[in-house]
Amino acid sequence: MPKVANQWLQEILRLLYIRRTATRSDVIETTGLNPASVSQALRLLLDCGTVLKVGEKQSNGGRPSDVLSLNPEAGYFAAVDLEGRRIRFALSNFVGDIRCRWEEDFEQGRPLPVEKITNGVSRVLEDLDDDQRSRLVALGVSYPGFLDPEGRLTAFNLGWHRFPFLTKLREALNIPVFAEHDKHSCVLAERWLGSAQNYRHGLFVIVERGIGIGVFLDGKAVDGWRGMVGELGHCTVEPDATDLCACGRRGCVESIASSGSIVRQYCERTGETKEQLRVTDVFERARRGDEAAKAVLDRAGKALGRALSYAIQFLDPEIVIFGGNLIPGEDVLLPIVKAEIARCTLPEVLAGVKMTVSSLGLDIRLKGAVSMAFRTSLRNPQLLDQMCAPVLNGHKSSSQRAGHPGRNEEVPLPVQPSDGG
C-alpha cells in the first residue's frame, strides 16, 4: 500500500464501522485527517472493495457526494461470550452484523472444557466457503472474571483458576484471538453500536448471574489498578442481611439482586423449587400481582438502586445504560431501581443524567467482542493488510447488487431458547 499510511486506513475503517455510512467530507471532518490523505486512502479502499459506494448525497449547489460504507463481506469475525448459563458463539460480517449464532451448554460446577469453545467456534465457521474463510480476521472473546498478564483466566462460574485459555484457543483454532472483559465488551458495543455513541461519560449496568458496571470516562473504558473497576455486585448494601453470597460474605448486592438471588428468594417465600424457575418467571408473576414476586423484586430493586446511586455520585456519568435482566424486567424491576436511585442521589448530580435500557439485547457481548476484535485487528499491520486485501468479485458484486450494505442480511439460526436468568 504505497503512500497510504496505516493510520489513515485505521481511522477511516473505524469511522465507517461506527457510523455505518459517511461521505468523504464526513471522514475529513470527523478524523481531522487532511483531505489529500483521505482521498488517497479512500481510493485504495474502494479499489480493493473493502469500502463500497452505496449511494449519493445531494449537497448544497455542488455535485452530489458519494455515500460510502464498509463492504459487509470484506471480512469476518468470530465471537464468544463466556458469561451466562450457556456459552454463546457468533459469526459476524465486516459491519458487525451477526450472521450466525450457536450456543453450547456447559455443566454448572465443573470446569468448562476448552473443546466446548473450539467446537462452538468451528460450528459458526462451518458455512463459510474457502474464500470467505480466508477473510476470517480474528476471534473476539468476552470473558468474566480476571485475566492475568500471562493470559490465564480465573472465572469461578467457568470453574477456571488461572486457566491458560488464550494459549489453548490460539493453539486449537489457528486464528488471532483477542479477549476483553465482559464489562468492557458491553461498553464497547454501546459506544460503537448502541445508546452510548454520543456520550463521553457513562455506566453500563449488567444484572445477570453476576452484577457489575462497565465504566467509561472521557470516552475511554476505565480499568482501575487491577481491572476491577465497577465491582458493584459485592457492595454490602444490607449489612445485617443473612443472604449468603457466592463470595462467602452476606448482604452483597449480588446476594439480593442477581437473577439467581431473585429466584432463590422467591422460592424461599413460596416453597417452589429453584430448578423450575427463571427470573423472567418471577417478573411474569409480579406482573400478575403475585405478592411474593413483588416483594422480592422490591427488595432487589432497592438494593440495586441504592448501590447504583453510589456509583452515580462517585462517577458523575451523563448516561446510565441498563442491560442484562433489567431488559426483560423493564416494567417490573427497573422502576423500583430508578425510584431508589432518585431517593438516594443528590439531585444536583442526578439532574440531566439520561437513563436508558440497552437496545443490543442478548447479543451485546458478542457484538462487543466483535467490535473489540475489529478495533484490535486494525492496529495489527498484518491483519489490517488482510482487511484491505482485494475482495473477490463474486462477493463484492453480490452486495452491490443488493443495493444495500447488508444491514438487514442477518440470518439468525434457530438456537436453543436463551436463559433469562
Added chain:
Amino acid sequence: MPKVANQWLQEILRLLYIRRTATRSDVIETTGLNPASVSQALRLLLDCGTVLKVGEKQSNGGRPSDVLSLNPEAGYFAAVDLEGRRIRFALSNFVGDIRCRWEEDFEQGRPLPVEKITNGVSRVLEDLDDDQRSRLVALGVSYPGFLDPEGRLTAFNLGWHRFPFLTKLREALNIPVFAEHDKHSCVLAERWLGSAQNYRHGLFVIVERGIGIGVFLDGKAVDGWRGMVGELGHCTVEPDATDLCACGRRGCVESIASSGSIVRQYCERTGETKEQLRVTDVFERARRGDEAAKAVLDRAGKALGRALSYAIQFLDPEIVIFGGNLIPGEDVLLPIVKAEIARCTLPEVLAGVKMTVSSLGLDIRLKGAVSMAFRTSLRNPQLLDQMCAPVLNGHKSSSQRAGHPGRNEEVPLPVQPSDGG
C-alpha cells in the same frame, strides 16, 4: 530563549518541583527528552538562576554528576484555601515551601465579601520586597462547590451562588488567578508532594465540614461529566435515619460523619451545646473512654467506612489517602472506618490496597493550589518566561551560600489556632 523549546523547560521544571533534586541523567531518563535538548535547557536554567547546582553525586567510575534543584527564590506563588471555617492564605516560594500564612475569619451564613480574599492575599505578599514581588507568578485558589464555565462559583458554605469570583479577584489583584476544586487540589498536592507520588490510581478522602473524595485514575485527576466525581458525602448510607443533611435529605454520609455531624450527635446525646465543642474534643473524650463519644464515632466511622467500601469497589484504587479530620482522629475514628471497609469490600479488591494518612496536614489545599498554579503557569508562555527570567544575584547567592535549596526555610507566622472541625 533561542533554540530551547518551552516543552523542555516545562518538563524539567515540573520534574524538579516534584523530585526536589535531580541529576542531568535523572532528567533524561524521566522526561524521555533527548540528551542534547536537556543540556541546552539546563544551561539556560542554570544561567538565569532558576535552577541551582546544590551538590554532586558520585557515579560508578565516571566523574561526579551535578545535583540540581530549583532556586527557591526564583518565583513566588500566593494561594487561597476557601474550605474550612476560616479562609486560609499562603505565600509559597518556587519549590512549594510555604513562607508565610494568614487566616481570615468569615461570618457563617452570610456571603463572603471578596475583600476578605484580596485583603488576605495582600497580607501574605506584604513582606516581599520589590524585586521579589516582581517574581510573583500567580495566585492559586482551592475552592469548594461548583465553578461554571464562565468562572462563577456556587458554594453554599461561602454563601455564593454563581458569584463571579475569578473575575473579581483578577480585577482586584492584577495577577493571574488559577482555580482548582478542592478535591483536585488535594489530589495534586498528594501526587506532587505527598503519599501518592508513585501511584497511578488512588482516592483522597476528605472529611471536614463536607465529605468528598478526590479521584485519580491512570495518573490523572478524574472529573466526570460535570466535575462531580467523588460526591461521597451525599450517599445515603442509612436510608431510615432521621439525621437531616444540609442538602435537605436524610441519612447521607455527611449527616452522620462530617465534623459538624459528629459534634451535633455528641451534643444530642449529652445535652452540651454545640458552640463549645470541636470534633477534636469529641476525639479526646473518646480517648478518655467517654461512652457517648465512642458511640458517635462508631456510627460515623461505620457510615464513612461503608461508603468508602463502595468507592473502592467501583474505582479499584491502589492507594487510599485519608485527610481532613481523619488525621487528628487517626487513633479513634480511622480504625472504625478501616474495619468497616474491610467488612464491606470484596477481599480480592481490597488486597494490597495501601491506606495511609495524609502527611501534608492542614496545608494540603494551599500546597495543592500552589502546585496547580505552578503547573498551570508552566503552560503559559509569558509566565514561563517570567519563571526563567534572570534571578538577581542577591537572592541567587544567598541560597547558594546556604548550601541548601531552602527546604527548611519555612517561616511559619503565628496564626490563629486552626479549626479541627
